[in-house]
Amino acid sequence: MTLSPTVDSRSLRAARQARAALSRASRRAVVAAAVALGATFLMGTNAFAAPAVGQQAPDFVAVDTSGAKHKLSDFAGKFVVLEWTNPGCPFVRKHYGSGNMPATQKAATDKGVVWLAINSTERAASDYLKADALDAWMKSQKAAPTAVLMDEDGVIGQVYGARTTPHIFIIDPKGMLVYAGGIDSIASARADDIKTATNYVNQALGEVLGGKPVSTASTRPYGCSIKYKS
């Protein structure tokens, strides 16, 4: 062990690399935690058994577009809406561009409901948006979710069995899934159809906040296939 400059600069370089790796790792760690939480459910009897309405909603940890960490179980005691989204999808743009999704979000959050928009689009997808770009898009749409979560590895989406954008899940204060399905009743990309469609999210939240069971608890989600990492 000598103290030659080579050793010194090498160790400095190593230290820099280690620091960079650590900052990468910290982000990955959260994802990995989510992976592991996902694994919790995969370790059950049924691989990929997504929760059905009436079952416990799997817990997860995810980082939002501003880097803050959110854990589903931290919202215990509140209604939580999970909305799978991807601005590249025409069906998502139908509901944001028309103002329908922001209005639904605002109506929900005004009533104390936590609204988590989740992006499970893989990084390699042509319409993948980085956190800041997604955040900017959400702002440009005057969206009002509680947080926009990044799930590039698709772990949360896979655990929930999210298939399309949009795909909506509503979780009750006890962590039970009370709604899974589409945003509304008319499966189309035409914004004109929104006014004649039944908004299942408004309907379900109205019912559960009024102490009633959800009348339409499972519907067919419609939209673009989520571009999961393969």
Add this chain to the structure above:
Amino acid sequence: MILSRITLAPFLIAIAAACMPAAAQLAPKTRAVVTTPHVRAELVAHAPDGVAPGAPVWIGLQITHQPEWHTYWKNAGDSGLPTELKWTLPAGVSTGEIAWPVPKKIPVGTLANYGYENTVLLPVPLEVSTLYKPDVALTGGSPAMDIKLQASWLVCRKECIPEEGEFTLSLPTRGSTALNKAAFDTAQAAQPQPLGAPGAIAVDGQQLKVRLDGLPAAVRGKTLEFFPETPEVIRTAAVSGKDWTQAWDGATWTATMPLADQRSESPTVMPVVVVLAEADRQSGQPVAWRAEAPVSGTWPTAAAAPRAAAVSPALQAALAANAAQAAAPAAAQAQPAGAFMVALLGALLGGLLLNLMPCVFPILAIKVLGFARQAGNASAHRKAGLAYTGGVMLSFLALGGAMLALRAAGAQLGWGFQLQSPAVVAALAALFTLLGLNLAGVFEFGRAAPQSVCSAQAKHPLANDFLSGVLAVVIASPCTAPFMGASLGFAIGLPATQALMLFAALGLGLALPYLVAGFVPAVARLLPKPGPWMHTLRRLLAFPMFATVAWLVWVLGQQSGIDGAGTLLALLVCLAAVVWAFTLRGRTRVVIATVMIAFTAVLAGAIGRNIVQVPEPAKLAAAPNDGERWQPWSAQRVSDMANAGRPVFIDFTAAWCVTCQYNKKSTLADAEVLADFDAKQVAMLRADWTRRDPAITAALTALGRSGVPVYVLQAPGKAPVVLTEILSKDEVRAALAAL
């Protein structure tokens, strides 16, 4: 604006009617084609006998997809939308349903859709009633029927584009329109044939049992594809032969399908289509059959089977059985007093057994030496026993408290976590080097330490005993003995007070032998009397200390790589030199010690960071002598293997876990055991918890454990089997045989 990405090509490419040659076969007067970047869609007709009541008239939308793009069947599958056709027809004319040709299953990652690629024609029968009056052509040409179509379709590759188009067609009412005969014939050939019998579908738990009779003899024994027309019932992405099975029972075809996890339809009649694989199709022969099967049985209601938050009932049962085997119950959150007492007893036993664990051995050495020194002094023994017990129990409580605090802070930690920090490992290595050097006689604490500390030590031998108790806990913690694993897993889920009581019981267990020896003279009398052999013993006991250092350096090597381990060794040599320098006298001591300390400080400043650096995971991914057999664990890999239908064996291990290393070198290296693994095609995954890894911590928590080793064998569709911590050949082989 929403559809801004959609390029609607100009449509209505009209061909002047006047140019029409007077031929027996007339082309439609107007053709409508919509071309987008993804499809070319054309409204086509087939009326070989002209348009008249009773004559066969077909119209349809022909979609030619760009390569890789597809549109959807009537049941689009997991995502997607069926193509929609809205017709505007003259009075007296109506259309039937779209005669959907058989689709193709299009997997998209973990999802699957049903749709069409290449060219597909969606034919619709036109019903012309006697009320229909053909328009008289104003231009003087032959009379024609004007058909308008508003179509919308979703075209997807990975991305999805909703598109629509308007089409018009002027269909000559006289003469024949048969230009598109081939396309309509192809669509006709791709129609499923109705089966004579409706078949039957039974709901059986989370499965659908399908039975179809009356399939032609030619397809018997062949593998069929299955397409339900009702969406949202079965798991669309299920793969034949893996997730769903089919069989022939004479002339009857049966299949068992998994229901969709988020089923939103509960039909009483399910129209289903079965299709021959493309390789088995013969031209001129039907390729698909359709039945409308009545559904019997009760659709499972979602709420009827609520799932536990983290652990499936099967896993819970497996854990309970395993915990019972280990004689320490990992009971559920509800803790009746009895169950908690059993847990306390288990923890006590676990602590006792901990004394026999290799990582506690150095402490055993210290204590034996202590008893040997004070042989015959009963009062000193009692006090020493109590002080040691206090040290052990308080440390356990402190560790338990720290763990509870971290648990509250949401940190992903588990038992043994303190050895996951390279800094802690390096500090322990330094401590043990000092202890080893002391035992070997390189220095005496009395000489090296300032006088005040020495006298304090002399005055307070109890403090010494207390500190050795603390040390015992620090070292013992990573050794999760069979009892500890379950007890700690139990403690993690308990309220703070009960968890702390459990920790205290563990500590009491660990300290109990010394406590008893202190209070029961008979035990103390069994201990050897002091004598010259003590010096020999003392020198001898230096070696377990150095062995511990060697082990800690190896652990650090796992964490920080060869540079880290090398740096630690260099610094330990410096440390030894510094300690030795302090044993010198006078000016020599001042000079040499100063030089040594300065050198150590410079060295630590220059390369000390190596110790705490975390190398890229890739560098550590492949442990040297593991060969190809073991793959690094990841949740993704587990699910991949489950999807591939392969059983998985997971070894949750860590470099600092001695039991793990023992199992790895014995049972898990045994040729017979490995042959059994190969015979069952078991994928072997190793989850290395040497460094902090939240994913592994969470996976362990999911298994009800908070430390390593944990061995899990899981086969698709079966409850995972958690094996005991001290892995025996027979146990592994029995578990494998049960697969």
